[in-house]
Each structure stands twice: as C-alpha cells, then as structure tokens.
Amino acid sequence: MKYEKVLTKGIGEVDLTRIENYEAQGGYQALRKALKSMTPAEVHAEVKKANLRGRGGAGFPAGLKWGFLPDDGRPRYLCCNADESEPGTFNNRMLIEYNPHLLIEGILLAAYAVRAARSFIYIRGEFRKGYRVLLDAIEQARAKGYMGDRILGTDFSQEIVVHRGAGAYICGEETGLLSSLEGGRGEPRNKPPFPAVAGLYGMPTVVNNVETLCNVPFIIDRGADWFLSIGTEKSPGTKIFSVSGAVNRPGNYELPLGVTLGELIEVAGGLKPGSKLKAVQPGGASSPVLLPNNLDLPLDFDSVQQAGSILGTAGVMIFDQNVCMVRTALYYADFFSHESCGQCTPCREGTAWTARLLRKIERGEGTPEDIEILKSLRGTMSGTTICLLSDFSITFLQSVLKHFADEFEAHIHGRACLAERPREVRSA
Amino acid sequence: MTAQDPARVNGAQAQPWWERRAEDIDRLIAQYPKPRSALMGLLWMAQEERGWVAPEDMEFIAQRLGVSRAYVESTCSFYSLYHRKPVGRYVITVCGNIMCGLSGAEALIRHFEERLGIKLGETTPDGLFTLLVTGECIAACDGAPAIQINEEYFHKVTPERADQILQALRDGADLVELSERIGLIQPGAVWEAGESA
Numbered sequence: 001m002k003y004e005k006v007l008t009k010g011i012g013e014v015d016l017t018r019i020e021n022y023e024a025q026g027g028y029q030a031l032r033k034a035l036k037s038m039t040p041a042e043v044h045a046e047v048k049k050a051n052l053r054g055r056g057g058a059g060f061p062a063g064l065k066w067g068f069l070p071d072d073g074r075p076r077y078l079c080c081n082a083d084e085s086e087p088g089t090f091n092n093r094m095l096i097e098y099n100p101h102l103l104i105e106g107i108l109l110a111a112y113a114v115r116a117a118r119s120f121i122y123i124r125g126e127f128r129k130g131y132r133v134l135l136d137a138i139e140q141a142r143a144k145g146y147m148g149d150r151i152l153g154t155d156f157s158q159e160i161v162v163h164r165g166a167g168a169y170i171c172g173e174e175t176g177l178l179s180s181l182e183g184g185r186g187e188p189r190n191k192p193p194f195p196a197v198a199g200l201y202g203m204p205t206v207v208n209n210v211e212t213l214c215n216v217p218f219i220i221d222r223g224a225d226w227f228l229s230i231g232t233e234k235s236p237g238t239k240i241f242s243v244s245g246a247v248n249r250p251g252n253y254e255l256p257l258g259v260t261l262g263e264l265i266e267v268a269g270g271l272k273p274g275s276k277l278k279a280v281q282p283g284g285a286s287s288p289v290l291l292p293n294n295l296d297l298p299l300d301f302d303s304v305q306q307a308g309s310i311l312g313t314a315g316v317m318i319f320d321q322n323v324c325m326v327r328t329a330l331y332y333a334d335f336f337s338h339e340s341c342g343q344c345t346p347c348r349e350g351t352a353w354t355a356r357l358l359r360k361i362e363r364g365e366g367t368p369e370d371i372e373i374l375k376s377l378r379g380t381m382s383g384t385t386i387c388l389l390s391d392f393s394i395t396f397l398q399s400v401l402k403h404f405a406d407e408f409e410a411h412i413h414g415r416a417c418l419a420e421r422p423r424e425v426r427s428a
Numbered sequence: 429m430t431a432q433d434p435a436r437v438n439g440a441q442a443q444p445w446w447e448r449r450a451e452d453i454d455r456l457i458a459q460y461p462k463p464r465s466a467l468m469g470l471l472w473m474a475q476e477e478r479g480w481v482a483p484e485d486m487e488f489i490a491q492r493l494g495v496s497r498a499y500v501e502s503t504c505s506f507y508s509l510y511h512r513k514p515v516g517r518y519v520i521t522v523c524g525n526i527m528c529g530l531s532g533a534e535a536l537i538r539h540f541e542e543r544l545g546i547k548l549g550e551t552t553p554d555g556l557f558t559l560l561v562t563g564e565c566i567a568a569c570d571g572a573p574a575i576q577i578n579e580e581y582f583h584k585v586t587p588e589r590a591d592q593i594l595q596a597l598r599d600g601a602d603l604v605e606l607s608e609r610i611g612l613i614q615p616g617a618v619w620e621a622g623e624s625a
Contacts (some may be wrong), residue, residue: 125509
C-alpha cells in the first residue's frame, strides 16, 4: 500500500530533535509564511477550511473550536493536551519524542491564529523523556528566533510552558487538565461553561491534542485544499494509528483516514502466526468492539461510528482467540475504577461495583443476575456525571456483553473460560 | 518542627533544597500567570531532591504559594507518581494495563518479586529498588510488556532483559543512558521476543 508520510516523515531516519534537521525537511517554513504573509484570521480560516478534526478522541473540528473564543479583550490561553493515557494509544508519545519541533511549530501557529497570551503543553508525568526533549527543543527554537519576544522580527511573541502531570488518566479530559494546570486536583468541571468561554484561570482557552496541532504546519504550508485531498470527504488528512496486540509488527502507522481495518492489519504485518482475529477495539479502552466481519470498514470518524464504535484516539487493539473478553472487561473495569476522580457518585461507586461484579464472574462465582445488573448500567452510569469517564467506562463492556455473551455464560454456568489460553501469560 | 520555619526540619548541617534551588523555584513560578500553577512542579522538584515528597516539603510549598498545607496534600495525593513515603532509589513500575497484561506483565511481576526478594509495593532492604504496578497504560503497547524505572522506559521486558537491567543498575549504570541504550524501540523497528539492542 502506497501512502505519503506527513507527520511521521523522517522519524526513524533522521534525528528530528535537532532543529537543523527539522528545518532541512521544510520545518518552520509554515511559521515563517504565516507570520510574514498571513493575518491570524487567515491562518484560522485555512485550518477551518481544512476541516481538521481533533485527533484526541472526539473528532471535533479544531477550526470551529478556535472560533468559539469570545472576543472580549480577556487574555486567551492555548493548551496542548499531551496527557496521552488512553489504553492502546502511543502516537503522541512518538511525535513528542521524535518530532518535537513539529509540535512546537503547530502550537506557535495555533497561538498566532487565536492570539493566545501564552501556550502550555500539559505532558503526562510518565513522559519524562518527552519532557526533556520538549524543553531542549524549545531552547533550540528560541536560539533561532522562533520563540520568545518578537518572533522572526514580527510583532508576534509567544512562550510555551511545559507542565508535567503526575499520573492521573482523568487529566486527559480537558477540564480536568485545566484544573491540574491551575495547581489542583485534576477534577473535571461542569460544561457549560466550556473552556472556550471560561477555561484556564477562567479565561478563554483552547485545548487541542498533540496530533491535531502537528497537522497545522502542513495545512498552512501546503494549503487546506491539499489537506482535503487526503483521507475521506468528512475525515480529511492522515491519522497515526497505534496498532498493538496480535499482529506481527505492532507500532505506529500513519495512513489516510478511511483506510480499512483489514488494510491497517496488513500494514502492521498481518496477524501473528496462529492468530485468528476475534475482536478489535479501534480507539482505546472505551471503544466498543468491532468484529472480524468489519475488515472492510473504513477507519474514519463517521464510518466507525456508524458501525457502532468510535475511532477515538485510533489506539487499535487486535485481539485473537487467546484473549478472554470477560477478563479484558475486568482489566478495563479495574482501570476506570482506579482512575475515577471520585467527584460523582455514579462513577465513583459504579466503576468500583462494575469491577467487583466482573471479578466475581471471571472467577466463576457469578450469577445470571450479575449479567442483568451489568446490562442495566447504562441507565445509571451514562449521562449522570460531570465528565464522560463514567459513560465511557461501560461502553466496551456493553458491546462484549452483547457480542460475546457465550463467554460470560461459560464463566458463570460452566465455570470455564472460552478463550483458548485463558489466563496464561504469553511471552510476547 | 515549626510551621514558621520549614528549613529547620532538615537539620542544621544540610541546606534544604528550596534554599539551594531558590532561583529554579522563582523561574518555575514566573512561568505561570498565577503562582499556584507551580504547585505540581514544586512537588516534582521535592521528589527529585529527596526521592519522595516529605511533610516538610509540603509545608514549604504551602508557604511559598500562599495556600494551605491541606490543599497541597490533597493535590499531591491525587496523583499516583508522587511518593508520599520513602521509596527505593529505583522505582520499578510494571505496566498492568491490557496490552502488557496480555503479554506477560503478571509473570514479569512475579519474576521481579523473586529476583528482588520483595513483594509488590515493597522496597529492597538495601534501598535500591521499589516494585510497583500501575493500572494506567504507559503508552508503550508496541513494546509490551513494558516497565518504567523512575519514569524512564524499558520495552519488551523479558525475564532475561529484566535481569540485565537490574544488574546494570546494581553496577552503577546511568538510568537515562541505560534506557536509551537497551530500553527503547525506535519507531519502525520490530523487536523479536528476547532480543536486546
């Protein structure tokens, strides 16, 4: 399959953490072009025209998001969400560690477009290497005049502050991120007001994902029409798919949005010898399963949604016959229970009880009533909390209760597991 | 210990880190439109200096930022990477999320327990290693099973590689250099099980 690498061009071949190598392949030309020949409104308009949909999970168009900032004279802030913590997702980490200048250029362009007073990168605490790489890259950019006061001799000035998280999944939720950035517990806030109106310190704030911002330099450099020529009509551009599980070459693959699930698995080296495809999660822990009959499904925001799942972060997890779906659901239940911030009762209690019931079933001690309780969770845990963690904690579970009911029944009635190698730990 | 003079708790001989790093602290706070945003950075600084966040560190941070001690503690306890009690020099954290779990994380934990002679959550008597597991995916699923040691990555940690890493650290290897040399998978590269770089 032939495709042009955009965001990942040069990664693994040249050391793009060195600014001269990044410049040699066209880096910082978009910033130069924007500052010298475009107004902030023109930069914004180009991104809006490109229909750049947010890569962090929701797929909301970045250009629209930028447009929600009220023009009322208050300082505005730009936050880059680099708290990548969605299970199965590791593309932001690669971009940060191996192509930091692309992110910095994207942030500078976005800050210019929205006229941000200051920009922040909220990077998860586990990314200590990424933190070091970014601090170093920022100083390299400053030495070349791309950062700080009067960038490239223009009136545009900008500082990027790199803020380290410290281990909390919920800080990837944009209002949890803002609470954390303000120096507090990473507790999400009610929306509305949305961050665009009352975000960081109550000021108008844009929060964009790493990969979203990394697309901006190319849109400015090559134009929205070029961007729209890649991918599908409603999901333009490329996406870095993080593929893991039962494939020969797990890793990050940048492909046009709309690539089919089967094509993606082929690019990732095909299924491992002896592996039979059982289920796929296309976008992280909360994405409902896709089944082997979905191999022709185009992986773009709308097609995946129509198939009953979500593209999410494009953390694509490939499960084969050795994976027990009851146990997988238990992994996630434990995870969500641990990561619930505890503010809302349905989530704090619901995630813990879900894990308890699943543990009971997994051990062969469950009852048919437990299944009925699990099936009824949507009524109590969806739409009843401040953020979506509660909702998302049960979406995968609901899908496997439906598609793999036999596995749950086997655990309950047969006190057995239908996965071919239950509980055995594979040596990779 | 007095609330008014947090520096005294470190004893007369040792200058507290917040005096030694006063300029770093000022610089950190100045980055933010509001000083309270520096709270997490100050907790990180305390942990860098002491290996964990001690009560006197929280007292200092509260005073420096003009917030209550309870506020600092409440924030600190929200985040799993801050250690609120002493830990070993090297904190080994095994990823226990789905992909690493399917690739042998449980066996790896048992291997570490056996080699180090400790249980999960414990520290070796020589103070060198603490063993933890995290439920948070550490974004290394292509290198499962993966671990972090003081937030430095090691991918594809087979029992043999685990032994290699422990030995290197016992022999005084530099952690960051070790991670760069044998820990990481370069993008585009494919590692076979047991292969070392």
